[in-house]
Amino acid sequence: MTDNKRFQSRILLIDKNGDRIYPEFITPLVHQLKPTSEYANVDICFENNQLTIQRNDQSIVLFRRPSYCPFTNLHLQNNSSNIPNNPSNSIAIGVVVLFESHDHRVLITRRASHMRTYPSCWVCPGGGIEQDETIEQAGIRELFEEVGIEVNKNELETSKILALWESAFPVDLNHGLPRRHHIVIYLHVESSRASDEISVKTDPSEVDAYAWLSYEQIENIYKRTDSLENLCLFKAYVHLTGICDLPFDLLTTADYNQKENLTNGTRFALGQLYIQNFFMDQVVWLSEKNFVAGLVAGFFGGLALGWLFSSSLFVSNKVKAVSNAFDSTKDDRDDERSFEPGCSDTEGEYKMVLVVRNDLKMGKGKVAAQCSHATLGCFQKACEQKPDSVDTWFTCGQAKVVCKCESADDLEQLRLQAKRKGLTTCLIRDAGRTQIEPGSKTVLGIGPAPSRLINEITRHLKLY
Incomplete structure (x- = not known):
C-alpha cells in the first residue's frame, strides 16, 4: 500500500x-x-x-x-x-x-x-x-x-x-x-x-x-x-x-x-x-479401488450428511426442518423431472449439478468418491451462505444431476459462469494418490439452487 x-x-x-x-x-x-x-x-x-x-x-x-x-x-x-x-x-x-x-x-x-x-x-x-x-x-x-x-x-x-x-x-x-x-x-x-x-x-x-x-x-x-x-x-x-x-x-x-x-x-x-x-x-482424500468402494464412500457420506443435518452445531434452524426430505410417501416422480440438465422445470424446483471431467478417464469408484466430495462441499458452503436454498432443496428431494465436460478449462469456465450468477460452487482437486496427477480438477459442484438458473449454465452438457 x-x-x-x-x-x-x-x-x-x-x-x-x-x-x-x-x-x-x-x-x-x-x-x-x-x-x-x-x-x-x-x-x-x-x-x-x-x-x-x-x-x-x-x-x-x-x-x-x-x-x-x-x-x-x-x-x-x-x-x-x-x-x-x-x-x-x-x-x-x-x-x-x-x-x-x-x-x-x-x-x-x-x-x-x-x-x-x-x-x-x-x-x-x-x-x-x-x-x-x-x-x-x-x-x-x-x-x-x-x-x-x-x-x-x-x-x-x-x-x-x-x-x-x-x-x-x-x-x-x-x-x-x-x-x-x-x-x-x-x-x-x-x-x-x-x-x-x-x-x-x-x-x-x-x-x-x-x-x-x-x-x-x-x-x-x-x-x-x-x-x-x-x-x-x-x-x-x-x-x-x-x-x-x-x-x-x-x-x-x-x-x-x-x-x-x-x-x-x-x-x-x-x-x-x-x-x-x-x-x-479441497477433497477429503479417499483411496478407492473399485466401484464398490465408491458406493461405500457415498453411503457413509450420506450418513454423515444425516448427522450434520440433525446437529444444531452445524446448520441453522431453517435447514433443520428436513422431515419431508426423507418422507417415504413422497412421489419420486417430482424429483425425476430435474434429473435432466435441460429439462423444463416448474418455478421453485431446486437441484444440484455435478460436472465430471470426462477426459481424465477416472474409474467409476473414483468418480463416485469425487462426486461425494463435491456434494458435501457445496452443502457446507450453502449452509453458511444460503440456508434457505438448502431448505428448499431438501423439500424438493435433494435432486442431483451428474453431467460431463471434456477439459479443465471447461470446468473452470462453468465455475466462473456460476459464480457470476451468484450460485454456490465447489471445485474438487485431487491429491493424485491414485489414477491422476496431483492437483487435477476432477468435479465441479453447482448449487443447490433453482433449476432454471443452473440450466442456463449446464443445459448444453450431456449426462455422465
Missing part, C-alpha cells in the same frame, strides 16, 4: 440497531459495531465517495481488528483523549488485491525498506482510493502501479470483497500512540492466466520483491505452521538480486519487531481466502 496522500472518503457505520455513526479518527470501528468481539459480519457499500459498513450477522464478509488494536484499547481504558487532536487526522480507506493466477497461486509483495509504514513487510498489492473511483477501480489501478499487472474484463468480473481489516500504525501502544487509522478492503480477483504467463514489473519505490504463494503455503500461513520439510523456504524474486530462497517462517511468525514479516492483516486476508475458497473446495 502506498504512502501517498489520497482523497479522504466519508465513512458511515450502521450498527445492529440501525443507529448511524460517523466515526472520528479515534473511534474504534469494529468495537463500535460489535463491542464484545474482535470481528463483525458486515455488508459494505461504496457510493458517491462514501463507504457504508453495516453490521449483518448473516453476511460472510468479516470486518476484523487485531486484539492489540490501539484505538480499541485506548477506548476501553478511557484514554482516547491522549491521541493528539490533529485536524488532518482522518480514517483512510485502502484497497488491497489478492490476485490469484489460473494455477491457483496468490501474489504477495515486499514493501520497500524506506516506506514510512510497514517497511520491508510482506503484503498484497494495494493502496488508497482516489476521488470518484470504485473499490474495484482503485484495486486494479494499484495492482498496475505496483507490479505492472493489467486486469482484463473477464478477470475483473471475478472480483469480490473478501474481508475488511481495521489497521493502525504503530500497530500497538507499546510502539507509541497511533498516527494512522485505516480500513483495508481486501479484494479477491481471479486471473485467466497462469502465474508463469503473468509479467510482474515491480516499482522499486514501493516494492522490492514479490512471490507467488501456493494454497499449500497459504494453508500453513493460516495455521501458522512451518513444520513441513518442503515449506522451510519459499521462492521470491528480489529487486537487483533475482530469484532467492527465503525462510518460510517470515510468513508464519507474527512479530512486528521482526523485519520482512507478513503483516497480520495480510495473514488474516489469506486465511479468509483459504476458508472461503480452497478449504471448501
